[in-house]
Amino acid sequence: MLTGCQHGRNGRFLYLAPDMNKEIVVSGIRSTGFLHLGNYFGAIHNYVKMQQDYNCYFFVADYHSLTTHPDPKDLKENVYRVVAENIASGIDPEKAALYAQSDVPEIPELYLILNMLAYKGELEKVPTFKDKVRLSPNNVNAGLLTYPVLMAADILIHRAVKVPVGKDQEQHLEMARNFAVRFNSRYGDFFPEPNVFRFDQNTVKIMSLDGEGKMSKSENTNATIFLSDDDDTIRKKIMKAKTDSGPTAPDSEMPEYIQNLFLLMHMVSKPEVTDTFRSAFNNCHIRYGDMKKQLAEDMVAFVKPIREKAAELQKDEAQIKRILRNGAEKARASAAETIAGARKLIGINYY
Ligand code: AMP
Ligand code: TRP
Numbered sequence: 001m002l003t004g005c006q007h008g009r010n011g012r013f014l015y016l017a018p019d020m021n022k023e024i025v026v027s028g029i030r031s032t033g034f035l036h037l038g039n040y041f042g043a044i045h046n047y048v049k050m051q052q053d054y055n056c057y058f059f060v061a062d063y064h065s066l067t068t069h070p071d072p073k074d075l076k077e078n079v080y081r082v083v084a085e086n087i088a089s090g091i092d093p094e095k096a097a098l099y100a101q102s103d104v105p106e107i108p109e110l111y112l113i114l115n116m117l118a119y120k121g122e123l124e125k126v127p128t129f130k131d132k133v134r135l136s137p138n139n140v141n142a143g144l145l146t147y148p149v150l151m152a153a154d155i156l157i158h159r160a161v162k163v164p165v166g167k168d169q170e171q172h173l174e175m176a177r178n179f180a181v182r183f184n185s186r187y188g189d190f191f192p193e194p195n196v197f198r199f200d201q202n203t204v205k206i207m208s209l210d211g212e213g214k215m216s217k218s219e220n221t222n223a224t225i226f227l228s229d230d231d232d233t234i235r236k237k238i239m240k241a242k243t244d245s246g247p248t249a250p251d252s253e254m255p256e257y258i259q260n261l262f263l264l265m266h267m268v269s270k271p272e273v274t275d276t277f278r279s280a281f282n283n284c285h286i287r288y289g290d291m292k293k294q295l296a297e298d299m300v301a302f303v304k305p306i307r308e309k310a311a312e313l314q315k316d317e318a319q320i321k322r323i324l325r326n327g328a329e330k331a332r333a334s335a336a337e338t339i340a341g342a343r344k345l346i347g348i349n350y351y
Contacts, residue, residue: 019055022053022054022055023054023055023161023162024054024055024057024158024159024160024161024162025050025054025055025056025057025160025161025162025163025164025197026056026057026058026059026154026155026157026158026160026163026194027043027046027047027057027058027059027163027164027165028058028059028060028061028064028101028151028154029043029044029058029059029060029061029082029086030060030061030062030064030065031060031061031062031065031075031078031079031081031082032065032068032070032078032217032218033078033217033218034081034085034217034226034227034228035081035082035085035086035217035226035227035228036206036215036216036217036224036225036226036227037206037215037224037225037227037264038166038205038206038214038215038216038224039166039217039227040089040227041204041206041267042165042166042167042168042204042205042206043164043165043166044085044086044089044090044091045089046164046197046198046199047086047091047096047164048089048090048091049199050162050164050197051091051092051095051096052095054162056095056096056097057096057097057099057158057160057330057331057334058086058091058096058097058098058099059097059098059099059100059101059104059154059327059331060079060082060083060099060100060101061101061151061154062075062078062079062100062101062102063101063102063107063108063150064101064147064150064151065078066143067132067139067141067143067144067147068136068139069139079100079324080314080317080320081228081310081314083098083320083323083324084310084311084313084314084320085227085228085306085310086098087309087310087313087323088227088305088306088307088308088309088310088313089227089306089310093323093326093327097326097327097330097331097334098323098324098327099324099327099328099330099331100324100327100328101154103324103327103328103331103332104157104328104331104332104335106157106332106335106336106338106339107150107153107154107157107335108150108153109339110153110156110157110335110338110339110342111146111149111150111153113183113342113346114149114152114153114156114179114183115146115149117179117182117183117186118146118148118149118175118179120145122175122178123145123146123148123149124145126147126148126171126172126175127171128147128168128171128172129144129145129147132144147172148171148172148175148176149175149179151172151175151176152172152175152176152179152180155173155176155194156176156179156180156183156191156194156338157334157335157338157339158331158334158335158338159190159191159192159338160192160194161192161193161194161195162194162195162197163176163194163195163196163197164196164197164198165196165197166204166205166206166214167204167205168205168214169196170196173194173195173196176194177193177194177195180192180193180194181193183342187342187345187346188345190341190342190345204263206260206263206264207256207257207260208220208223208224209223209224209225209237209238209240209241209242209257209260210222210223210241210242210257211242211255211256211257211260222237222240223237223240223241224237225237225238225299225303227303227306227307227310228307228310228311229303229307230307231300231304234296234299234300234303235296235297235300238292238295238296238299239289239292239293239296241257241261241292242257243257243258243261243288243292244258244288246281246284246285246286246287246288247281247282247284247286248284249284250282250283250284251282252281252284254281258281258288261288261291261292261295262274262277262278262281264295264299265277265291265294265295265298267302268295268298268299268301268302269294269295269298270298273294273298277291277294
């Protein structure tokens with residue numbers, strides 16, 4: 001069976017039906033800023049590995065970004081950057097559908113339907129909601145409260161079974177499963193239960209280099225390595241990463257911020273390099289300055305090609321538009337089928 005898409009005569013993509021035998025995968029990234037190593041290792045890195053063997057839908061969650069009221073003039077650039085950085089990281093828009101959430105109106109329609117099955121009490125208990133309330137008590141809008149419902153709609157609209165996301169999203173996934181189960185028990189079996197997808201035992205969490213919480217787009221930007229950071233910025237940020245005076249007993253437990261440096265090293269350096277520093281840690285003669293120098297150079301080599309490719313692509317608006325249009329076409333074909341089925345089960349079936 002033909003899958004994916006091919007170029008037509010006028011250079012436009014021709015959409016061919018996705019392979020029905022492949023499992024469906026959905027994931028999204030908010031267009032709230034520059035992508036960083038947490039996004040890369042927590043999410044995109046897995047997208048790249050999945051695009052060959054699964055029927056993948058990857059999107060820019062631009063509606064989700066509206067909860068914090070970004071400046072309208074920034075939206076387009078932010079969305080384009082996320083697209084460019086995903087492609088530069090290895091997403092092939094001919095294999096995976098890559099689209100903007102706002103280009104698929106079936107998503108807000110399903111969101112509305114699922115809102116009738118989501119309860120205020122359970123939404124108020126979500127830790128990410130509680131964090132937002134704490135951080136911005138003057139902007140506790142309904143979109144923030146129903147964030148997990150929109151996320152469930154993003155996933156269920158394609159009846160996805162696998163969702164590659166970082167550890168911070170596990171609770172949201174659990175809610176998506178709850179909404180699917182609730183819909184099924186009320187209206188009949190329709191949605192499969194989506195699960196977090198992981199290649200390794202654990203979903204990855206990259207901590208901020210200052211050891212305070214997770215690496216994020218908006219907090220502690222000096223302790224976050226962005227895919228757009230230049231070589232010297234990467235070096236500076238890594239050299240400033242939190243360490244301590246080192247272990248005093250052999251085979252000590254590693255503090256979280258040291259584990260994080262080893263995790264990053266494991267991701268970008270040669271295995272023998274990581275092993276050498278790990279033994280030095282276990283034998284109590286590790287020199288964190290040397291470890292950070294090595295990590296900085298390996299990180300520079302890792303980020304540079306992604307940064308350069310993304311910058312080049314971002315300048316090519318015509319190409320980004322083509323990718324988004326083509327992605328939306330693929331996503332809408334799948335979404336329309338789901339919405340038609342859901343409406344029928346609910347009883348919205350008048351003609
Ligand atoms: P966001 O930037 O919050 O829209 O996140 C997009 C994707 O990146 C989600 O799958 C998150 O789980 C993942 N992600 C964001 N920050 C981190 C982090 N520090 N460590 C691991 N994964 C992350
Ligand atoms: N909530 C996710 C985050 O903040 C982004 C997201 C929105 C998402 N919709 C999704 C991830 C659907 C996976 C599937 O990281």
